[in-house]
Amino acid sequence: MSVRSIQQPDDDVAEAARGGVLLDVADLAVHFRTSRGVVRAVDGVSFTLQRGRTLGVVGESGSGKSVTSKAIMGLLPSSGRTTTGSIRYEGRELVGLDANGYRSLWGSELSMVFQDPMTSLNPVMKIGPQITESLRLNLGMDRQTAKETAIGLLEAVRIPAPEKRFNEYPGQLSGGMRQRVVIAVALACGPKLLFADEPTTALDVTVQAQILDLLADQQRDRFMAMVLVTHDLGVVAGRADEIAVMYAGRIVEKAPTRSLFTRMAMPYTEALLNSIPRLSDPSHTRLDAIGGAPPDLVSPPPGCAFAPRCRYAQDICRNERPPLVPRDDDPEHLFACFFPVDSEVALSIRNGGGTGVNLTPTEES
Numbered sequence: 193m194s195v196r197s198i199q200q201p202d203d204d205v206a207e208a209a210r211g212g213v214l215l216d217v218a219d220l221a222v223h224f225r226t227s228r229g230v231v232r233a234v235d236g237v238s239f240t241l242q243r244g245r246t247l248g249v250v251g252e253s254g255s256g257k258s259v260t261s262k263a264i265m266g267l268l269p270s271s272g273r274t275t276t277g278s279i280r281y282e283g284r285e286l287v288g289l290d291a292n293g294y295r296s297l298w299g300s301e302l303s304m305v306f307q308d309p310m311t312s313l314n315p316v317m318k319i320g321p322q323i324t325e326s327l328r329l330n331l332g333m334d335r336q337t338a339k340e341t342a343i344g345l346l347e348a349v350r351i352p353a354p355e356k357r358f359n360e361y362p363g364q365l366s367g368g369m370r371q372r373v374v375i376a377v378a379l380a381c382g383p384k385l386l387f388a389d390e391p392t393t394a395l396d397v398t399v400q401a402q403i404l405d406l407l408a409d410q411q412r413d414r415f416m417a418m419v420l421v422t423h424d425l426g427v428v429a430g431r432a433d434e435i436a437v438m439y440a441g442r443i444v445e446k447a448p449t450r451s452l453f454t455r456m457a458m459p460y461t462e463a464l465l466n467s468i469p470r471l472s473d474p475s476h477t478r479l480d481a482i483g484g485a486p487p488d489l490v491s492p493p494p495g496c497a498f499a500p501r502c503r504y505a506q507d508i509c510r511n512e513r514p515p516l517v518p519r520d521d522d523p524e525h526l527f528a529c530f531f532p533v534d535s536e537v538a539l540s541i542r543n544g545g546g547t548g549v550n551l552t553p554t555e556e557s
């Protein structure tokens with residue numbers, strides 16, 4: 193085992209182990225300098241993750257889900273990037289750690305499954321060696337043990353005839369089978385925290401459920417924590433312990449899964465929920481696409497970033513940014529909204545009353 197490159201006071205590390213907190217992210221911001229100006233890709237994100245638990249991170253494309261994940265994984269390009277805030281993994285600070293410092297964490301502590309299996313697998317290398325390579329490199333296994341372990345992993349991710357597949361190339365497998373291989377690679381060194389970034393978006397619907405079930409099974413067997421990133425609230429509904437909804441680089445609602453679905457507060461979360469295709473609908477079409485587009489992260493609006501698209505928005509929403517606060521009756525349920533969906537203002541707007549109503553195109557469908 194390599195020596196940890198960051199030193200923290202021992203009591204921090206002991207505290208993290210005792211409390212069951214694996215990851216503690218506080219006020220994380222990631223800004224990119226571009227020719228258009230500074231892109232505030234992530235702008236003050238905080239959450240904690242306990243060992244063995246699943247956090248679902250949900251939001252439309254461009255909301256900062258991948259940048260958050262990659263910032264924690266240490267996988268962002270360094271040029272033009274500023275990262276501030278804190279990322280404590282087992283009590284150790286990761287902000288400011290370079291690739292050398294991360295090397296001892298990748299694979300055996302932190303691992304990631306990306307959306308497109310073809311970008312994470314080497315197309316000209318046989319499947320087996322793509323797994324054994326990291327086993328030998330990170331865990332120091334000999335050739336034979338690595339091969340046996342790799343075949344065991346292919347079996348664990350339910351690849352039929354694993355000995356035969358071991359010697360095949362990624363191109364010989366279907367998309368679903370390739371994603372299973374990617375998961376096997378990610379699990380190989382026994383990470384304590386797995387990021388699954390839209391792991392099923394590239395797959396067809398029936399295969400999606402199989403892959404998500406597989407991830408859940410493996411997570412349970414290994415007592416691994418997982419950050420499950422998706423643009424689809426339906427994907428995390430039955431699979432996450434807690435859900436963080438992101439919009440324009442911020443968490444706008446965060447709650448235990450049940451509480452999020454039964455008592456959602458953010459109009460954005462409501463809009464996301466209404467955009468889930470329903471199985472009861474024969475065409476499986478999205479009934480209510482969210483009207484309008486997310487804001488430009490170079491010059492986000494001064495108030496609530498969702499206000500321009502929000503059916504409940506009032507003047508204050510366009511001028512002041514609502515802070516992320518707990519519900520009165522539930523300290524674990526956080527939301528950032530002046531007129532949550534169960535407020536009187538929102539209710540009266542839904543019932544056709546109210547003034548200053550900003551109708552969104554969802555009303556037209």
Ligand SMILES: Nc1ncnc2c1ncn2[C@@H]1O[C@H](COP(=O)(O)OP(=O)(O)O)[C@@H](O)[C@H]1O
Binds near residue numbers: 226232258260489
């Ligand atoms: N290297 C980069 N340079 C500049 N902007 C970036 C970079 N990476 C991501 N972004 C921007 O950050 C925002 C958040 O991106 P991302 O986290 O990938 O969104 P998503 O929620 O779809 O995963 C987007 O506006 C994206 O264009």
Ligand SMILES: [Mg+2]
Binds near residue numbers: 259
């Ligand atoms: Mg993404």
